[in-house]
Amino acid sequence: MLRLRPISSPTLSRIPSVHLQSPALVKPFLQPRNPSGTRLRYFFLRALCVSSSSSSPVVPQISHSSKSFDSADIQPYLSCCIPNKRLRVAVLLSGGVDSSVALRLLHAAGHSCTAFYLKIWFQEDFENFWSECPWEEDLKYAKAVCNQVDVPLEVVHLTDEYWKNVVSYIIEEYRCGRTPNPDVLCNTRIKFGAFMDAISSMEFDYVASGHYANIVHSSEEQTDNPSVLELSKDMVKDQTYFLSHLSQAQLKRLIFPLGCIPKDEVRKLATNFDLPNKDRKDSQGICFLGKIKFSEFVARQIGEREGVILEAETGDFLGIHRGFWFYTIGQRQGLRLPGGPWYVVQKDVKNNVVFVSRNYFSFDKRRRTFRVGSLKWLSGLPPNQLCQLRCKVQLLVIAFDSCSPHDSLTFIYSLKKIKNKFRL
Structure with missing residues (x-):
């Protein structure tokens, strides 16, 4: 200590x-x-x-x-x-x-x-x-x-x-x-x-x-x-x-x-209370960066390495990217690909390939179950009843090139509030 x-x-x-x-x-x-x-x-x-x-x-x-x-x-x-x-x-x-x-x-x-x-x-x-x-x-x-x-x-x-x-x-x-x-x-x-x-x-x-x-x-x-x-x-x-x-x-x-x-x-x-900051806008950026673009910070720390963007369903070549670390699963903004909207659906870390799809919300991709890990029990021990849990799915999206330095760089999108009880 x-x-x-x-x-x-x-x-x-x-x-x-x-x-x-x-x-x-x-x-x-x-x-x-x-x-x-x-x-x-x-x-x-x-x-x-x-x-x-x-x-x-x-x-x-x-x-x-x-x-x-x-x-x-x-x-x-x-x-x-x-x-x-x-x-x-x-x-x-x-x-x-x-x-x-x-x-x-x-x-x-x-x-x-x-x-x-x-x-x-x-x-x-x-x-x-x-x-x-x-x-x-x-x-x-x-x-x-x-x-x-x-x-x-x-x-x-x-x-x-x-x-x-x-x-x-x-x-x-x-x-x-x-x-x-x-x-x-x-x-x-x-x-x-x-x-x-x-x-x-x-x-x-x-x-x-x-x-x-x-x-x-x-x-x-x-x-x-x-x-x-x-x-x-x-x-x-x-x-x-x-x-x-x-x-x-x-x-x-x-x-x-x-x-x-x-x-x-x-x-x-x-x-x-007549606070001096009563009209200030809420801060939504990444706290340690302020007005710096997150892409600039990542590029400075990790660098850039050119790779390819492929369509997930066909494997067709769609474009070039600066490194898989600039992309997040579920990301839509900043891809700059024609004929969209495109979504990042997979990353090949070993070969530096980013896979995208236009069918992110298609019927065949709907899921009723998912796997979770690294659960944190706030009480220190799992609850007595583990057969049913209520969940809320959130997606963290890092938007790089589409944002100005003054815009928010981190967006938490609540995709849906799942009211059904999932059996895990």
Whole structure:
């Protein structure tokens, strides 16, 4: 386990590519001793980062006073916040609307909150891609939200951990022709993994975030019972899939204040709270890339190797591709083939061949059964009844060439909500 020690006299030069508003705002670092002198991985600082670029996005300056409304109006929204107790809660704050509303609800429930912004950008490695600090705007919004209710904000640098535990794994999976989900890995290994380890000595009762999911904890008298991850009230925004690999040790420490609230009401709450980011669009890109095209990132890490695109049914030659790792089973966008729509249905990793078909949804391809693997039982043990399970099929599509750098690169398409019970 990584042990963090306070350093009594922090040095500003140790902070890479960051300018601080005032040295007086700097909080003593908490970071591991590193005798080799290499870049230290963890540090917390209570300061607002500003870019040296003059083209920085403008974020409204919010005073410490904010619009308030009757507490009775908020009370119905606190059911997922463990009300009627005063807890110490570490809140993951991204600068977006969801996590900001979650923070305000926890604050309204009477909890003592500390906000944390996780910095995982590869700023030094991708300086040629960015004309300005890519996380600057998010952090400014997070700071403005915290200023409204005097909640302290800490910045946690987890770039090395993210690269080692998420990005490196994703790259190797792409080399093997598979398409892992970065959000599942990020939640398990970073947000509720490395981050929880980093604050383990700070004695928080719970960690909270703006995920659309619900956790039911056992009573204080039944602490040995498992915590249960349940679907959120908003089935369209539900994010339990991205939390499906969490362990019981992680679940028992989590609160998701938005699990009981539909998305449209979260937006209304943001307006009622007069949040500075109340009109911000939801972030849907891959979290560590921001405005960088995923295809550019993959090309830089794996390279390119020309291969052929064949029609799955006939074996006819249709075109050339840059490498099978740029394609995902089920992908439609970005193929640039005439006479479509075409869908990727198979990849020959050994021979670098991508097979496509126009008959992805044809009658003869319908399936009533499928095989699943690597099941994760959140309780730690399989349920008593395994003969019938209810499933939801989702497809992760990475759209490469068809998206601009400002568009979302990851799309989760819910193909269908399977209401029938499958016998596995």
